[in-house]
Every structure is written in structure tokens, then in C-alpha cells.
Amino acid sequence: MKFVLATWGSRGDIEPSAAVGRELVRRGHDVKMAVPPDLVGFTEAAGIETVGFGPEAQSILDAHRDFWTCFFRTPWRIRDMIRSRVQIAGPLLEGWQEMSATLMELADGADLVFTGINFEDAAATVAEHYDIPLATLHYFPLRPNGQILTFLPAALGRSAVRAFWWLSWRVTKKVEDTQRSELGLPKSTGSAPRRITERGSLEVQAYDEACFPGLAAEWSPWAEQRPFVGTLTLGLATDADDDVASWIAAGTPPIYFGFGSIPVESPADTVAMISSACARLGERALIGAAGSDFSKVPVGDHVKVVGTLNYPTVFPRCRALVHHGGSSTTPIGMRAGVPQLILYWDMVHAVYGAAVKRLKVGTARRFSTATEASLVEDLRTILSPQYVARARDLATRITEPAVSAAATADLLEEYARARCSS
Numbered sequence: 001m002k003f004v005l006a007t008w009g010s011r012g013d014i015e016p017s018a019a020v021g022r023e024l025v026r027r028g029h030d031v032k033m034a035v036p037p038d039l040v041g042f043t044e045a046a047g048i049e050t051v052g053f054g055p056e057a058q059s060i061l062d063a064h065r066d067f068w069t070c071f072f073r074t075p076w077r078i079r080d081m082i083r084s085r086v087q088i089a090g091p092l093l094e095g096w097q098e099m100s101a102t103l104m105e106l107a108d109g110a111d112l113v114f115t116g117i118n119f120e121d122a123a124a125t126v127a128e129h130y131d132i133p134l135a136t137l138h139y140f141p142l143r144p145n146g147q148i149l150t151f152l153p154a155a156l157g158r159s160a161v162r163a164f165w166w167l168s169w170r171v172t173k174k175v176e177d178t179q180r181s182e183l184g185l186p187k188s189t190g191s192a193p194r195r196i197t198e199r200g201s202l203e204v205q206a207y208d209e210a211c212f213p214g215l216a217a218e219w220s221p222w223a224e225q226r227p228f229v230g231t232l233t234l235g236l237a238t239d240a241d242d243d244v245a246s247w248i249a250a251g252t253p254p255i256y257f258g259f260g261s262i263p264v265e266s267p268a269d270t271v272a273m274i275s276s277a278c279a280r281l282g283e284r285a286l287i288g289a290a291g292s293d294f295s296k297v298p299v300g301d302h303v304k305v306v307g308t309l310n311y312p313t314v315f316p317r318c319r320a321l322v323h324h325g326g327s328s329t330t331p332i333g334m335r336a337g338v339p340q341l342i343l344y345w346d347m348v349h350a351v352y353g354a355a356v357k358r359l360k361v362g363t364a365r366r367f368s369t370a371t372e373a374s375l376v377e378d379l380r381t382i383l384s385p386q387y388v389a390r391a392r393d394l395a396t397r398i399t400e401p402a403v404s405a406a407a408t409a410d411l412l413e414e415y416a417r418a419r420c421s422s
Contacts (some may be wrong), residue, residue: 006114016232121192139327230399231331258288325349337395339382
């Protein structure tokens with residue numbers, strides 16, 4: 001069968017789809033993938049034929065950080081938030097039709113289109129035009145529910161999620177309707193998430209039920225449409241693997257620190273905070289640079305800075321994890337059975353921070369509020385025996401990545417065959 005995978009975002013947005021794509025390629029299917037131009041090499045390394053579309057992901061990450069920092073720290077600075085939001089949405093809105101054209105070419109004759117959160121509205125229009133099945137991948141609870149905004153009553157939480165997606169649709173409606181007009185379709189009516197659900201599309205939940213207790217029961221009417229498959233990750237080897245393994249083996253298990261693709265505002269201040277906090281606790285620190293440049297920041301002997309890491313192999317060898325709350329990083333940490341401190345940037349990361357606190361396998365706070373003192377206090381909390389024990393217990397309920405990828409590939413194959421035969 002021919003599968004087309006199209007999604008846009010940072011590496012954390014792309015990797016779950018790529019994990020499925022690799023499994024589909026392994027099964028002998030014709031797989032084509034569209035990702036941001038600066039991530040083509042990443043997905044090609046997984047053995048997937050890939051084309052670039054839209055703006056480079058790196059181009060909006062600073063604006064993404066600035067928007068959410070302002071949102072949480074100084075929400076009254078409306079002009080600053082609007083400016084950052086325009087910097088985020090502008091390139092995507094400008095490239096919408098070009099991205100649609102790329103997907104139109106790839107999807108011609110496809111058996112199924114598989115897309116991610118950041119492109120599902122445009123991909124849904126292409127699938128509708130060709131009348132082919134659409135499957136979406138969600139790495140956190142995207143559809144209205146009462147389990148993620150736990151500080152609100154369930155009914156109000158569901159309404160808030162619906163309102164968010166309705167407002168998002170109003171922002172993109174003009175470019176979406178242009179796309180639909182060019183493809184001979186009527187104007188959109190209502191948010192894309194609502195229309196995708198009503199069409200009966202497959203909505204793969206790329207995390208485990210255990211991450212959000214009560215969600216499976218709430219979504220029981222859509223159980224077949226929204227299957228939970230577990231976290232999807234590639235677990236690719238990196239050039240640093242042997243060096244990191246040797247460094248870990250040479251001393252006590254370290255605490256891992258990493259902040260994803262979004263660059264930290266001050267690499268020097270961040271490393272100084274980590275180094276001092278770990279020195280006070282007598283711990284070693286392993287820092288994953290990822291999107292931040294720590295190359296010019298001096299570090300002590302108890303600190304090691306590396307670039308990209310293979311999380312599934314490194315995390316089980318750490319005492320604790322401190323990170324941004326990424327939708328892949330957090331469940332991989334859960335699978336490793338290690339307590340976590342989430343220093344979140346944005347709303348999705350805050351959702352996973354709240355999940356870690358709710359499960360009592362870690363704690364969370366905004367990155368912008370973290371200090372050396374708070375870091376020491378939070379680390380002492382999560383390194384306590386009860387947190388360690390709960391983290392190990394939760395690990396038994398988190399699906400292995402290979403099992404998750406195989407289950408998702410099974411679902412896509414079955415869904416494509418069922419729709420083709422109907």
C-alpha cells in the first residue's frame with residue numbers, strides 16, 4: 001500500500017510519525033514523508049523517502065519560546081504576545097498553499113494520509129479532495145476532554161478546549177478556505193478537529209492510557225476511533241552514545257537535563273544554575289544541548305554537555321530527569337522508571353508537567369521561574385524514595401516503543417483496507 005506521512009514542527013513533532021513510517025517501510029509499503037526542510041536528513045536517516053515543505057522549523061522556535069514565556073509570566077503584555085504569535089503563525093500561513101500543493105502531489109493515488117497535530121487541518125482537506133482515509137497522530141489529549149485542565153471542572157475543561165480550537169480555526173479560516181476553493185471544496189464550517197472526528201478519521205493517541213487516568217473512560221464512545229498505542233520514538237543511535245556510556249559508568253548515576261529544540265534564553269545562566277544545584281546535592285549532571293548552544297559555556301568535572309542523545313538507552317541509567325516536558329521525552333522517562341522534574345515552556349509541556357504531578361512521579365514548574373534554590377528543592381523532592389518507587393511502578397504500564405510502532409502500523413493498515421473495501 002501507499003502511505004503518505006505529512007507533519008510540520010520541531011523534531012519532537014516529527015519523530016513519532018517517523019517511527020511509524022520506519023515500521024511501514026520495514027513491512028514493504030510505499031512510504032513518502034513531508035517534513036520541514038531542516039528535518040529531511042533526520043527522517044531520511046530512519047530510512048524514509050522524504051521531501052521538505054513549509055518553513056524551516058528552527059525559524060520559529062525563538063518566537064515560540066517568547067510567546068509562551070510572556071503568556072505565563074506577563075500575560076498583560078498583549079502586544080508582545082501578538083507579535084510573537086504572528087512570528088510563529090506567519091510563515092505557516094504564508095506557506096500553507098505551497099505545503100498543500102506538495103501534499104497533493106504526494107497523496108495522488110495514496111491509500112492513506114497520516115498527519116500530525118500541526119498540519120491536520122490542511123491534510124484533512126487534501127484527503128477529502130481525494131476521498132481517501134485520513135489518520136492523525138496526537139501525542140497528548142488533543143480532542144475536548146476533562147482530564148488535562150484538571151484545575152477546572154470537567155465540563156468547563158472540555159468547553160475550554162473546544163473554544164481554543166474554534167479560535168484557532170478562525171485564525172486559519174481564510175487560508176484554509178483558499179485551499180479548499182482551489183481543490184473544488186466548499187468553505188469550512190467549524191473547527192478542523194471537529195470535522196475530522198465527525199468524518200470518522202482514525203485519531204491515534206501516541207501515549208499510554210496510564211499517562212492520563214480517566215481519559216479512556218471519558219472517551220469510551222470513541223474507543224475504536226481513538227486507540228491508545230503508547231509513545232512513538234525512533235531510538236536512533238548517536239555519535240555521542242559510547243562517550244556518554246563511558247562517562248556514566250565512571251561515576252554515580254547522573255541527573256539528566258535537557259530542554260528540547262527550543263533554545264534557552266541564556267545558556268551560561270542555565271548551565272551555572274544546573275552546575276551549582278548539582279554541586280550542592282553531590283550529584284553529577286548530564287546536559288543534552290539539543291536546540292541550545294552550550295559550546296562556549298565552561299563546566300566543572302561533575303557536568304557533561306553533549307548534543308543529541310538516545311533517550312531510551314540513557315534515561316534508565318540516570319537518577320532523575322529534568323527537562324521541558326516534551327511529549328516524547330516525558331513518556332520515555334516514564335518508561336525508564338525515573339522520577340522527573342518538568343520545567344515547561346508552553347501549554348503542551350505544561351499538560352505533561354501536570355500529568356507527572358498528578359501521577360506523583362515528579363513535579364513541575366515554569367522554566368522562567370526556576371532558580372538554583374528551587375532546582376535544589378525540587379530535586380530533593382523527586383529523589384525521595386516514594387517518588388522513585390512510584391516511577392518504577394508506572395514504568396510497568398508504559399508500552400515499549402517497538403510495540404507502539406507495530407500497533408500503529410497495524411491500525412493504519414487495517415483502517416486503509418477497511419475504507420478501501422467500503
